[in-house]
Amino acid sequence: MLPLEIAKRFGKELIRMRISLVVLLALPAFMAFMFWFAFNSAGLGSTETYILGVVNEDEGVADELAAYFQVVNSVYDTGISNTTLTHGFAHDFIQSLKSINYTNEQNTADNIPIFTIEEYDTSEIALNNSNPNEDVESRDIDALLYFPRNYSNTTLSAVNNANFIQSGLYLDENPFWVGPPIPKSDNSELKIVGDEGYTRYLIVKVILSKILTAFMENIHNFQYSGGNVDYEINSVALKEYSIFDTIMPGILVFGILTQSGMLAAFLVSEFAETQTMTRVRLSLIKPWEYIMGVSIYQFIVSFFQMGILFVLPILLLGFRPAGSLIEGFLVLLVTTVFTTGLGFVLAGIFTSSDTAGQSSGFLMTPIAFMSGAFMEVPTITLFPSVIPTASGIPRDFILWDIIPTTHTVNALRSILLYEFSVTDVWGELMLLIIPSILLLVFGMIFYSKRRFAGDI
Amino acid sequence: MRKLAIEPQYAIEVKGLRKTFGKGENKVEAVRGVSLQVRKGEIFGFLGPNGAGKTTSLRMMVGLLNPSAGNVIILGKDPKEKQNQDFIKEKIGIIPQEVSLYLELTVEENLWFIANAYRVPSADAKVTIDKLISDMGLEEKRKALAKNLSGGMKRRLNLIMGLVHNPELVLCDEPTPGLDPQSRVVVWEYIQDLPKQGKTVILTTHFMEEADRLSDRVAIIDNGEVLVLDSPKALKKSVGEGDLVEFMLENTEKDHLEQIASALREFNGGKAIQEVYISSNRVIMRSKDVISNLSRILNHIEDQGAEVENMAIRNTTLEDVFISLTGRALRN
Numbered sequence: 001m002l003p004l005e006i007a008k009r010f011g012k013e014l015i016r017m018r019i020s021l022v023v024l025l026a027l028p029a030f031m032a033f034m035f036w037f038a039f040n041s042a043g044l045g046s047t048e049t050y051i052l053g054v055v056n057e058d059e060g061v062a063d064e065l066a067a068y069f070q071v072v073n074s075v076y077d078t079g080i081s082n083t084t085l086t087h088g089f090a091h092d093f094i095q096s097l098k099s100i101n102y103t104n105e106q107n108t109a110d111n112i113p114i115f116t117i118e119e120y121d122t123s124e125i126a127l128n129n130s131n132p133n134e135d136v137e138s139r140d141i142d143a144l145l146y147f148p149r150n151y152s153n154t155t156l157s158a159v160n161n162a163n164f165i166q167s168g169l170y171l172d173e174n175p176f177w178v179g180p181p182i183p184k185s186d187n188s189e190l191k192i193v194g195d196e197g198y199t200r201y202l203i204v205k206v207i208l209s210k211i212l213t214a215f216m217e218n219i220h221n222f223q224y225s226g227g228n229v230d231y232e233i234n235s236v237a238l239k240e241y242s243i244f245d246t247i248m249p250g251i252l253v254f255g256i257l258t259q260s261g262m263l264a265a266f267l268v269s270e271f272a273e274t275q276t277m278t279r280v281r282l283s284l285i286k287p288w289e290y291i292m293g294v295s296i297y298q299f300i301v302s303f304f305q306m307g308i309l310f311v312l313p314i315l316l317l318g319f320r321p322a323g324s325l326i327e328g329f330l331v332l333l334v335t336t337v338f339t340t341g342l343g344f345v346l347a348g349i350f351t352s353s354d355t356a357g358q359s360s361g362f363l364m365t366p367i368a369f370m371s372g373a374f375m376e377v378p379t380i381t382l383f384p385s386v387i388p389t390a391s392g393i394p395r396d397f398i399l400w401d402i403i404p405t406t407h408t409v410n411a412l413r414s415i416l417l418y419e420f421s422v423t424d425v426w427g428e429l430m431l432l433i434i435p436s437i438l439l440l441v442f443g444m445i446f447y448s449k450r451r452f453a454g455d456i
Numbered sequence: 457m458r459k460l461a462i463e464p465q466y467a468i469e470v471k472g473l474r475k476t477f478g479k480g481e482n483k484v485e486a487v488r489g490v491s492l493q494v495r496k497g498e499i500f501g502f503l504g505p506n507g508a509g510k511t512t513s514l515r516m517m518v519g520l521l522n523p524s525a526g527n528v529i530i531l532g533k534d535p536k537e538k539q540n541q542d543f544i545k546e547k548i549g550i551i552p553q554e555v556s557l558y559l560e561l562t563v564e565e566n567l568w569f570i571a572n573a574y575r576v577p578s579a580d581a582k583v584t585i586d587k588l589i590s591d592m593g594l595e596e597k598r599k600a601l602a603k604n605l606s607g608g609m610k611r612r613l614n615l616i617m618g619l620v621h622n623p624e625l626v627l628c629d630e631p632t633p634g635l636d637p638q639s640r641v642v643v644w645e646y647i648q649d650l651p652k653q654g655k656t657v658i659l660t661t662h663f664m665e666e667a668d669r670l671s672d673r674v675a676i677i678d679n680g681e682v683l684v685l686d687s688p689k690a691l692k693k694s695v696g697e698g699d700l701v702e703f704m705l706e707n708t709e710k711d712h713l714e715q716i717a718s719a720l721r722e723f724n725g726g727k728a729i730q731e732v733y734i735s736s737n738r739v740i741m742r743s744k745d746v747i748s749n750l751s752r753i754l755n756h757i758e759d760q761g762a763e764v765e766n767m768a769i770r771n772t773t774l775e776d777v778f779i780s781l782t783g784r785a786l787r788n
């Protein structure tokens with residue numbers, strides 16, 4: 001098999017060229033160590049109180065609907081027909097957020113609240129006296145929770161849906177009860193606003209999503225059994241993280257990004273320095289065989305590089321990812337599609353391996369930074385609330401989402417830190433995989449057009 | 457035995473081959489209309505100074521460069537046609553001017569990679585590789601990394617890299633620079649032997665000895681044009697009969713040299729000396745009867761107020777052919 005021979009050759013060359021091994025392994029490992037050194041002591045997580053801004057425009061359940069709701073409810077329990085059911089689900093939700101504490105098992109008296117709630121007055125916002133979005137940007141609040149006008153109604157509708165599925169009863173379309181339709185509006189979804197690059201925001205989002213799931217289950221149970229909206233989520237299980245742990249996924253991505261430059265330098269040196277490309281082109285090796293060999297090689301390199309970059313911080317630096325290591329590893333391997341594609345593109349552009357290496361170094365650092373590998377990057381929203389996330393609350397498509405590795409970083413954080421599975425982060429994975437495959441295909445075609453045809 | 461009609465007569469036929477690099481001010485006409493035929497089984501030499509267009513011509517012949525104009529037929533087949541390409545690739549071996557090796561691979565690994573690249577069956581490859589390594593005296597370096605070979609060894613490995621797949625047609629671009637005299641002779645003898653294995657060789661060089669010694673026919677190329685094409689013997693004969701005498705004079709001023717040269721042209725009514733010219737601060741003359749005239753000629757030079765520092769008598773070389781064609785020396 002010719003592609004395997006080619007992969008083998010690249011592999012031998014890599015192992016014998018110590019300097020490239022250094023770039024591939026020692027550099028990211030050194031980076032990991034530096035960040036560990038800087039941030040290891042900075043704890044984050046278990047008892048941190050987050051500041052949550054709340055804008056509540058929820059108009060509650062419409063009167064006639066509320067009445068109707070009780071009637072339907074009475075199907076299950078006629079005994080409570082005259083009690084006020086709710087001031088609106090948003091109101092209930094906010095109340096419960098205020099009461100949620102971290103459970104400190106050693107000292108129950110010492111419970112620490114998860115959130116400090118900062119409620120914004122909608123009339124003040126209208127007068128421009130307060131601006132919650134500015135507070136998000138200045139990070140005065142960690143996240144902003146926005147309940148739109150129709151929040152209660154939409155929630156009710158969601159509950160109905162669930163009921164319908166379970167019991168066959170459906171509130172507004174029940175053939176035996178003709179009631180007012182639930183108003184549908186674009187403006188009906190709960191929004192969580194925050195700085196995607198801000199670690200505290202990411203954590204808040206995860207906690208909120210867990211609470212929201214529990215909340216929905218509670219209203220559902222309530223309606224199903226005719227009880228009150230009364231639920232207990234007093235503790236949310238959170239692992240203890242250091243800032244180092246939250247940065248580790250970024251370092252892994254930085255490591256994998258070094259592959260592109262290395263691959264480009266390798267391919268260009270065959271073309272420009274050793275000029276062995278002359279021999280390859282005159283031989284019976286077909287462009288696709290060569291490209292396939294290179295891709296196999298790159299995949300294997302990636303496998304080992306990522307393996308080592310995973311294991312080293314776990315063994316030496318106390319990196320303790322809570323989530324599935326195997327799934328995190330898979331996400332990184334998929335990212336090889338992107339780095340390989342980029343490598344082919346760069347190799348098609350540059351004509352000396354030095355400039356290829358240097359220019360890709362120049363390119364990779366901003367890519368790593370922009371994908372949020374090391375620190376929070378400013379949010380430039382292109383399309384609001386479009387990317388499905390593990391928390392179930394869609395996030396904005398920001399400028400940096402164009403870069404596939406942004407999604408590697410996000411998916412890795414969700415999986416390794418917040419214990420989501422690959423299926424939970426499918427939105428991020430699609431945004432990683434689809435552009436990466438496109439880039440790889442483009443890169444392969446570009447490379448073979450530039451180096452397997454025309455003058456050499 | 458009668459040859460089959462379909463058997464092509466030529467290894468390579470080239471017609472009106474041109475190559476222009478760059479545009480506008482940077483435009484270089486590297487090859488300007490080269491037409492020639494290389495016969496099967498011959499060693500065909502391309503002799504010309506640096507930048508004459510030898511490498512460019514060779515690269516167009518094997519398809520590494522697209523000609524700006526003209527066409528190439530290899531073993532009777534047109535390389536532009538897709539179905540001929542693998543056939544042609546199998547038949548051609550190139551020995552590039554720039555040493556092209558995988559520096560991080562050993563001598564053996566380099567050769568094996570090429571064997572694989574040409575899908576040579578392992579059993580055949582093993583025999584060929586062993587033979588090539590011993591032919592080039594690289595046995596001791598079999599397991600050495602290519603980057604740790606000496607310059608001359610790299611050059612020898614570069615040579616056999618082009619022969620692993622046993623090509624019918626060997627294109628050899630400057631095989632010997634950087635080789636010590638013994639290695640050079642080894643390589644020369646090796647190349648001279650290739651036609652005996654049924655191979656055709658195209659050789660480029662700017663060493664006239666090399667072209668003279670190895671080639672059955674030589675094309676002298678300058679500024680992208682073939683000036684003459686013939687056997688070395690015929691080419692040398694074309695510049696005139698007799699031996700050459702080179703005088704190195706103490707006085708090296710140009711005007712004075714010219715004066716001496718014209719005095720020599722007048723010598724004995726111009727009968728004894730066929731030709732006089734100046735090259736590299738030396739006065740060179742051709743004479744059919746050097747020995748009997750030599751002392752008188754020396755006197756004649758001294759009469760012009762010049763002191764002969766050194767003197768050499770030699771045969772005509774291809775360098776002289778080149779000078780007579782272009783008025784310039786090959787190496788300058």
Ligand SMILES: Nc1ncnc2c1ncn2[C@@H]1O[C@H](COP(=O)(O)OP(=O)(O)OP(=O)(O)O)[C@@H](O)[C@H]1O
Nearest residue numbers: 477478484486505506507508509510511512513662
């Ligand atoms: N890729 C290129 N781009 C521009 N000019 C080129 C290129 N390749 C060759 N040339 C020019 O074409 C001319 C012929 O070059 P070529 O390499 O064919 O010479 P050569 O006869 O092989 O010389 P040498 O004996 O030095 O190897 C030179 O002027 C060279 O500068």
Ligand SMILES: [Mg+2]
Nearest residue numbers: 510511512553
């Ligand atoms: Mg050349």
